[in-house]
Amino acid sequence: MSFIDINNIWKQFETAVVLERVSAKVDAGEFITIVGTSGCGKTTFLKMLLGTEFPSRGSITMNGIPIPPEPGADRGVVFQKYSVFPHLTALQNLILAREFERAPLLGKLFGSARREAGEQAQAMLALVGLENAGDRYPQQLSGGMQQRLAIAQALMKQPKVLLLDEPFGALDPGIRADMHQLILSIWQKTQVNIFMITHDLKEGFYLGTRLWVFDKVRHDPQAPDAYGATITYDIPLGHTDRATYKAINQSLQHKDAIVTRTSA
């Protein structure tokens, strides 16, 4: 049994098939980067791992158990657009993540539990390089700092899986390079499983241990929604040759989907 088993999933919204015949096995600790043309179903796939969307057919299991139909502490998520509470400081936002975990409505922590959550939040701020920004409100943080906070928030519950949906897509290239080092160091320190969607193929190759390309293999020009995308490339990284890189880049670039800043 693999850590995560994706068993022939299909996803359909009304009559539109978005994903079809997606199967894969994922071991603990893998860092999977995901690329594909816009609208091919990458975010939908990530949401199925999160538990906010469900396969129309097939199943996804973690440690042999189907992903529950709601987000859980074992899965953290960071979207491109950052998602913390504007009226709380960075530190308070992180403590709140723990309170929600205990009880979504009445979760306020008191006494030693609150102190412990505060210490954990401070440690998490340090992990993402925000140790001096705990008292700042989100609007007082730069875009890169806001994404660091969103990553810290996703890690507060010590998830086994970290889901990243183009988390650096809105950041400047220089800041992105810093974020790459950050995410690699987090992955090494925590051994969390990462699934990361990116529009930057180069980023996908640089960060991941394994790259998935989502694409349609069947097309009907009369009925563009009749068929969904599947995993067309599933390649271990670190041993990728130039020809494979070029083939993937071409298969994506003719649809104008991937931004590659430099060639391999």
Ligand SMILES: Nc1ncnc2c1ncn2[C@@H]1O[C@H](COP(=O)(O)OP(=O)(O)OP(=O)(O)O)[C@@H](O)[C@H]1O
């Ligand atoms: N809740 C929904 N109801 C109906 N259709 C949806 C829903 N969510 C997504 N879709 C459709 O499913 C398809 C895939 O969307 P998705 O957001 O997964 O694509 P994506 O690969 O993440 O695209 P992008 O790269 O632009 O972010 C799109 O055609 C989208 O309109």
Ligand SMILES: [Mg+2]
């Ligand atoms: Mg998306």
